[in-house]
Structures are given as structure tokens and as C-alpha cells.
Amino acid sequence: MNSDGDMAAPVLMDKKQVAGLLRANGIIPTAQRVRVGQILFARDQHLSADEVLRQLRAEGARVSKATVYNTLNLFSSKGLLRALNLDADRGSFDSNTTPHFHFHVENTGELIDVAPGDIEFARLPPLPPGTESLGVEVVIRLRRRG
């Protein structure tokens, strides 16, 4: 643990780059949305709405909780984020929207990416009639040994 504690380094993406990405996806790039994008699109990560809100406020941004939720849901609906529900009591948003899987460490809450090539199926079931697949989600539940 370094002098910054466990805080991730506040790496941010370029504002104009984010604004362009939002426009390209039919999203009006408001100041708040761009800031949310700067945080999330900087690297592959999993953040809860509250974590995003806290990071924004720590940076001195003026944003409401409602706008953070609106923005995260909007980004997810446009395919810029992937909403995850691995935890009973809080959702999180994954900035990696390419196909991949997860380790979920139950006793720490950690979420770790599994590269798509690290899991291969030898067999998958036929889909129930009248349905189409939206994707296969794999979560390997872990416990960190003390």
C-alpha cells in the first residue's frame, strides 16, 4: 500500500476525445457526462454509481447522484458500458464492453476480468424454442485465503 492508500490513480481521458466518443454514439456531451466518461473510459474497470459519484466530487466536480445514475444508464444503453449485477446490494458498470468474463472474490468484493480466450466451451446447451441468446456470462466465484 503506497502513500495514496488504495485509491486508484486518477487517470483521466482527454475531454475532447470523450466528447467525440459520446457524439459518435448519439449522446449530447454535457460537462457531467464528459467527466463521467473521462473517469470510466480511461481504462478497464468496474465502478459502482456511488464510486463514480465520490470520485467526481473528490475532483471537485458539481454533479448530482441522479445525474450519475442517468449517465451510467445512458452509457450502458448505448453500449459504452456494461451493467453488472454480481453483487446483491449494488450494481456496477464495466468499462470493458468487449466479450470477457469475471472472477468475483466474495469476501473482498473484488471483480477481476478474465480474458475471453481464457475460457472455452466444449459444449453449450440448445436454446429454449422461441428465444435468442444475448450472450453467455461466466462468473468464477472465489474466496481469498487469509
Place this chain on the structure above:
Amino acid sequence: MNSDGDMAAPVLMDKKQVAGLLRANGIIPTAQRVRVGQILFARDQHLSADEVLRQLRAEGARVSKATVYNTLNLFSSKGLLRALNLDADRGSFDSNTTPHFHFHVENTGELIDVAPGDIEFARLPPLPPGTESLGVEVVIRLRRRG
């Protein structure tokens, strides 16, 4: 759709059988716990706390919401049920505690079991150092075509 609508037939397990199962798992078999067990252990199913509560009340049982939650959580902690979090806004409890997987139909909320033999892995990732696996969860997200 038959004359009972979509209601599952209220198949129940034998009270004494359930009481014995609870005792065998170190659980004091109170009237409420036995009734919850009668409902859930009757067959493989996925029920939310609220669905269990409604079914109990429909049967005329005197049970509180708190007790239903207490009981479902207790059963889960003893391995008699498996808690599932596939939905953002409600958890459910799976009475099938043997290894298996799920189809989740997003637009209807349906949860369908996938037999363990219907999914096989050709490759799985090495676990992160210092962790042990609690199991692999696979959810195939579906959409039912209208």
C-alpha cells in the same frame, strides 16, 4: 394456460420429512421454517422472498416478511438453498443446490435451469494467487422473441 392461470400447483413436501431435513442441518424446525421448506423443497424452483411470502399467505399461514427473509437466508447459509442474484432489483432462491447453470430470459424474468452436463469447458483460467474457487456460475442471457 389452464384454469389455474400461471400459478404453480401447490405441491408440498411432507412436514416431518422437512423437519428431519432441517434438524439434520442443525436448524431448529419451527412451524414457519417447515412451511417455507415444504414449499421450496418440493421441487426444483426459483422463488423470490416475496413470492414465498405470498404463497405462504395464500395458504393461510401466519408468517412475517422478516421471518421469510431470515429463513431463506438461514437455509442458504446451511446449503439447503442457493441464493441467486441475476436480477438487478430482486434476489431469488434456488432449491436446486446441485451444480447446474441457468438461462435467464431478460424480457420475461424467467429463470430456466441448464443441466450440468449441458455445459462443458474446454478451458478455464488459472485462479489468481491466494484464492480458491467457490464455483463457476454460467448464465446464458436470452430474449424471448415476440
Place this chain on the structure above:
DNA sequence: ATATGTGCAAATCCTTTGCATAGAA
């Protein structure tokens, strides 16, 4: 008897909503 469970209502926590104001095109 004594420990443990239950019911009730209130408290929590996450997320959404309604509406007046502010900002984007």
C-alpha cells in the same frame, strides 16, 4: 427454564422520479 425464533414497524440502502432551473444546439 433458557435459549432461540417471530412479528411488527421502522430503518437502511440503492435507485428512480418529479419538477423547476440551467445548458446545448
Place this chain on the structure above:
DNA sequence: TTCTATGCAAAGGATTTGCACATAT
């Protein structure tokens, strides 16, 4: 302008909690 987004606080919904009373062994 005219449409859309934001902030705030309140509403909503699932789950938990505190405590007096009831039940199990």
C-alpha cells in the same frame, strides 16, 4: 428559441434491524 439535461429532495422497493412476545428443547 426549443429541446434536453441537471439538481434536489422525495418517492420507491427490496432487505435488514430492534425489541417485546412466543415457541422450542
